[in-house]
Amino acid sequence: MISVTLLGAGNVGTHLFKAIHKSKQVSLKQWYNRSIESISSYKNKVSITDDISTLEEADVYILTVSDDAIADISSQLPFENRLVVHTAGSVNIHNLDKKHKRGVFYPMQSLSKSAEIDFKDVPICIETIDKADYHLLKSLALSLGCPVKKVNSDQRHVLHLAAVFVNNFTNQMYRIAHEITESEATEFDLLKPLIMETARKVQDMSPYMAQTGPAMRGNLKTIKKHLALLKKEQHKDIYNLITQSIQDTHASTPLSNRKS
Amino acid sequence: MISVTLLGAGNVGTHLFKAIHKSKQVSLKQWYNRSIESISSYKNKVSITDDISTLEEADVYILTVSDDAIADISSQLPFENRLVVHTAGSVNIHNLDKKHKRGVFYPMQSLSKSAEIDFKDVPICIETIDKADYHLLKSLALSLGCPVKKVNSDQRHVLHLAAVFVNNFTNQMYRIAHEITESEATEFDLLKPLIMETARKVQDMSPYMAQTGPAMRGNLKTIKKHLALLKKEQHKDIYNLITQSIQDTHASTPLSNRKS
Ligand SMILES: NC(=O)c1ccc[n+]([C@@H]2O[C@H](COP(=O)([O-])OP(=O)(O)OC[C@H]3O[C@@H](n4cnc5c(N)ncnc54)[C@H](OP(=O)(O)O)[C@@H]3O)[C@@H](O)[C@H]2O)c1
Ligand SMILES: NC(=O)c1ccc[n+]([C@@H]2O[C@H](COP(=O)([O-])OP(=O)(O)OC[C@H]3O[C@@H](n4cnc5c(N)ncnc54)[C@H](OP(=O)(O)O)[C@@H]3O)[C@@H](O)[C@H]2O)c1
Secondary structure: OEEEEEEOOOHHHHHHHHHHHHOOOEEEEEEEOOOHHHHHHHOOOOEEEOOHHHOOOOOEEEEOOOHHHHHHHHHHOOOOOOEEEEOOOOOOHHHOOOOOEEEEEEEOOOOOOOOOOOHHHOOEEEEEOOHHHHHHHHHHHHHOOOOEEEOOHHHHHHHHHHHHHHHHHHHHHHHHHHHHHHHOOOOHHHHHHHHHHHHHHOOOOOHHHHOOOHHHHOOHHHHHHHHHHOOOHHHHHHHHHHHHHHHHHOOOOOHHHOOO | OEEEEEEOOOHHHHHHHHHHHHOOOEEEEEEEOOOHHHHHHHOOOOEEEOOHHHOOOOOEEEEOOOHHHHHHHHHHOOOOOOEEEEOOOOOOHHHOOOOOEEEEEEEOOOOOOOOOOOHHHOOEEEEEOOHHHHHHHHHHHHHOOOOEEEOOHHHHHHHHHHHHHHHHHHHHHHHHHHHHHHHOOOOHHHHHHHHHHHHHHOOOOOHHHHOOOHHHHOOHHHHHHHHHHOOOHHHHHHHHHHHHHHHHHOOOOOHHHOOO
């Protein structure tokens, strides 16, 4: 049985609470949040607190607080030499106060309080300073049903960067499509099956193999037509830059072999 | 019963063949392809030909040939005043020879011969010159199990442009993530659940509401770290431009309300 104390009750904290609460191999000691109101409805399920000095002993303390609060909260913890981890993709492990055994327990997923998620779809990237701590965190992640990946700091930062491309930047592509369809009285809804299929395709095919379209085919007539349709300069810039990127990626594929 | 003759046997032609073959309300008269070999394995299921002069009467002729071949093939058809449609997102309806009744039957989906697709996920955008032809094409699409949307030329071109953003450009975001993860000995596979979830989120939430991340939060420290990690100048340019686009989109949301 692994005992956990959770700090923070935002998107990540709330999902972790639910997963730990469900797990038979993990027990939740305490749940701390700066503002007690956001967790008070859980008080019959777990011991809650907003007083950091009351934290009791646990195998691991998971800090799911905002990136900028990690260093501060880790210093405030009223003990030392216990395992303390944060959940951020781009915060250095050494931001945690060095009085602790330290680790990172980074969930590679987009978590919102309001959206359900299956933890089998939440790969946990684990980084620790001591090897022994890795094994504990690995057991913890597996107990919650998560896939696990051991990473070093550089790899974690690269994964976070890659996540920005496939999540935030992809979502901005959807947003631009939303803007241009709505402004022309067509429906963004029509694009939803295509959005799902585009994501599904790369589940078992490389993005390189999955590419199609006018940029890849070098279809200048269509590209010119599209640029003329775009009203915002910034959208034209994005169209040009990503078209160029696609063409550079596929520069060595003969045009006649490119799928339409 | 609607009778159809299909021309072309690429990605779209092959999927339409299968859907028509399965449908009880649609009969396939003939299947034409320039190179007969690619359809010869179907000869027990449908009358096949590579001789355009042998085409018999049908309610509708669907041209699923490459964009550049549409005008030419439509002129070669050995009849007039029958309904002829093409399936392209960005080809003008008037590229079809004016001796025909003309229409467009544009599937808003990414179709590959090799990948199965459920036709309920293939919205058909229909454009016709005569209203009566619209009703026939609508019945045809519904008979194949497709959602239907009536569009005019401008709307169809805008939808095709939006499809480039959510399909080709999104896929290039995946590609860049693939490049940067592979070059740093991490695994693109770890990103796959996030890719699916990002697509799933906008099925019932606007991309505006779904946005998160360092660009939206104005987290300059992380943005700088990411730029330093990117090795290709072009990737830096893309990172900067899309970060700017996200910030412009959310400029009116106070920073404190932006989700992390
Ligand atoms: N959301 C995701 O998809 C995701 C994915 C991977 C990693 N992460 C990482 O997980 C961590 C939490 O993210 P989140 O999305 O859960 O954030 P969030 O929803 O904004 O929640 C932030 C939490 O931090 C607390 N907090 C903020 N500043 C604090 C301070 N100065 N002192 C004490 N507590 C403070 C908040 O307390 P109050 O309730 O009192 O405001 C809240 O409990 C971050 O490091 C983030 O980078 C997030
Ligand atoms: N694939 C998609 O996801 C998709 C989605 C929406 C719309 N579309 C549109 O649908 C149409 C077909 O696309 P596709 O992906 O099916 O293309 P494709 O797989 O490349 O197939 C092209 C077809 O056109 C034929 N063809 C090409 N040039 C010809 C010529 N000069 N004369 C006669 N036949 C010729 C080819 O015949 P051979 O077999 O003899 O080479 C083949 O049957 C295009 O207008 C495209 O814009 C495609």
